[in-house]
Amino acid sequence: MTLTFETRKIQPVKSEDKFETVNNINGSISEISDLFGDVFNRFHSVVDSSAFYEAAESILCNIEQPKYLAKCATLASLREPGGTFYRAKLWAKINNLLATENKANKKELTFGQVCKQVSVHPTTAKGYVIQGKAIEYVEKASISTIHLREAPTELFKYAQRQKERAGEYLIAAAKFINNKPNATLAQIHRDWCLKNGSRAANLDIIKPSDWWAFGNPKWRREDNFLGSIPGEIYANALYYFAPKVGIAVDPMAGSGMLKRVYDDRERWQKDSAFELEIHLFDLHPCRDFIKKHDARKPLPIKADWIFIDPPYFGQSKHLFYGDLASAKDYAEYLILIKELIQAMSKSLNPGGRLCVFLPKWSGLRPENPNHDIPADVYSFAINEGLIWIDAAFVSRGRQQEPGSAVKNNAAKRNRRMRSDTCVLNVFEKPGV
Ligand SMILES: C[S@@+](CC[C@H](N)C(=O)[O-])C[C@H]1O[C@@H](n2cnc3c(N)ncnc32)[C@H](O)[C@@H]1O
Numbered sequence: 383m384t385l386t387f388e389t390r391k392i393q394p395v396k397s398e399d400k401f402e403t404v405n406n407i408n409g410s411i412s413e414i415s416d417l418f419g420d421v422f423n424r425f426h427s428v429v430d431s432s433a434f435y436e437a438a439e440s441i442l443c444n445i446e447q448p449k450y451l452a453k454c455a456t457l458a459s460l461r462e463p464g465g466t467f468y469r470a471k472l473w474a475k476i477n478n479l480l481a482t483e484n485k486a487n488k489k490e491l492t493f494g495q496v497c498k499q500v501s502v503h504p505t506t507a508k509g510y511v512i513q514g515k516a517i518e519y520v521e522k523a524s525i526s527t528i529h530l531r532e533a534p535t536e537l538f539k540y541a542q543r544q545k546e547r548a549g550e551y552l553i554a555a556a557k558f559i560n561n562k563p564n565a566t567l568a569q570i571h572r573d574w575c576l577k578n579g580s581r582a583a584n585l586d587i588i589k590p591s592d593w594w595a596f597g598n599p600k601w602r603r604e605d606n607f608l609g610s611i612p613g614e615i616y617a618n619a620l621y622y623f624a625p626k627v628g629i630a631v632d633p634m635a636g637s638g639m640l641k642r643v644y645d646d647r648e649r650w651q652k653d654s655a656f657e658l659e660i661h662l663f664d665l666h667p668c669r670d671f672i673k674k675h676d677a678r679k680p681l682p683i684k685a686d687w688i689f690i691d692p693p694y695f696g697q698s699k700h701l702f703y704g705d706l707a708s709a710k711d712y713a714e715y716l717i718l719i720k721e722l723i724q725a726m727s728k729s730l731n732p733g734g735r736l737c738v739f740l741p742k743w744s745g746l747r748p749e750n751p752n753h754d755i756p757a758d759v760y761s762f763a764i765n766e767g768l769i770w771i772d773a774a775f776v777s778r779g780r781q782q783e784p785g786s787a788v789k790n791n792a793a794k795r796n797r798r799m800r801s802d803t804c805v806l807n808v809f810e811k812p813g814v
Contacts, residue, residue, distance in 0.1 A: 451473075526556070538552075551574060607636060628731075629659045632662050635669075665704050678718065684729060688736045735811075763809045770808070
């Protein structure tokens with residue numbers, strides 16, 4: 383094995399992990415000097431970045447012992463640029479080697495033992511493996527890593543936090559930096575969040591309780607349809623209330639959010655393995671995959687799961703066409719909603735479920751009445767022979783909307799609480 387690079391004084395030390403101290407590394411070098419002393423000494427002391435990269439690549443190609451690779455990873459982590467990149471690649475190689483050994487049934491060393499040998503906590507090392515696998519993913523996609531190699535440590539941590547999407551994150555980052563080599567970390571990360579949602583949006587989409595608040599919706603509102611609801615509501619409504627197989631319909635589909643969320647079900651369905659047939663309708667379809675139908679008439683297809691998100695009373699005129707959005711008063715709105723519930727009830731297969739998503743209406747002034755729309759819907763559904771099975775309460779986040787301070791103050795002054803919650807009532811058609 384020939385490794386050629388300069389030997390000069392070491393770069394200033396930068397240690398991230400309290401386990402990885404310079405003394406520890408120096409001790410390690412002397413311990414293995416017989417075998418790889420020259421390699422390690424050079425790797426330890428090279429100053430020039432390109433020589434460091436050359437050395438690191440050579441080590442990756444030529445060293446097959448997990449313990450020595452781990453020591454090199456620790457040395458790499460003491461320098462930038464490139465140290466984080468090669469530390470990750472080295473740990474990924476260690477992980478691959480140990481996996482191959484395990485497969486071959488000659489399990490000589492465990493991951494934990496390798497970590498112990500270099501005093502790196504196993505959880506930390508597993509993080510480096512995730513980063514390294516993400517780099518391998520970029521390389522497999524034949525995307526240049528020349529700029530990525532010099533990216534700051536934080537970028538690789540951001541990738542790691544995306545868990546199973548770490549590779550996709552680094553691919554997006556590599557492409558972004560290749561187009562714009564001076565891009566800042568914030569620009570790279572913002573670009574990812576715009577397309578994929580923030581990390582908070584990527585936290586578990588399925589809620590454990592009946593309080594659903596989605597501050598960072600994952601499926602962004604499309605510019606040409608302002609009345610969509612967070613896709614997370616569809617995900618939870620499907621997860622908790624849809625059958626695994628059957629026909630699922632959104633008869634007031636709007637932007638077609640149900641389809642986006644269902645197509646993306648790998649992100650939230652856990653072990654459900656849904657195989658639903660999705661149908662979308664709307665009185666005014668605005669996507670080519672949505673068919674025209676008036677939801678006040680029974681659907682052209684019998685469904686096992688129906689989700690309706692009708693225009694809300696008194697606040698949708700500027701967003702949607704149609705009677706419900708422009709009903710002149712609550713009495714007229716109720717007539718339309720009743721027809722809607724009757725038609726949807728008729729459209730359900732026995733055992734099928736109807737999810738109705740609506741807020742209560744809160745009058746703005748003390749003299750205005752409040753209307754409990756979810757309660758009225760409940761009565762209509764029960765009269766149709768449906769059985770109420772559950773309800774979830776969904777934050778509309780109105781208090782926090784930009785520019786809502788005036789409305790919040792008026793609400794307090796007038797002692798009229800703003801309507802800030804939608805109720806998702808779920809009904810079931812009795813089975814045969
Ligand atoms: C609140 S939006 C639904 C938004 C949808 N949930 C989303 O996330 O994109 C209400 C939709 O109901 C539709 N609509 C209104 N009256 C209807 C009717 N009678 N039959 C079918 N659709 C209707 C409107 O055109 C509008 O697209």
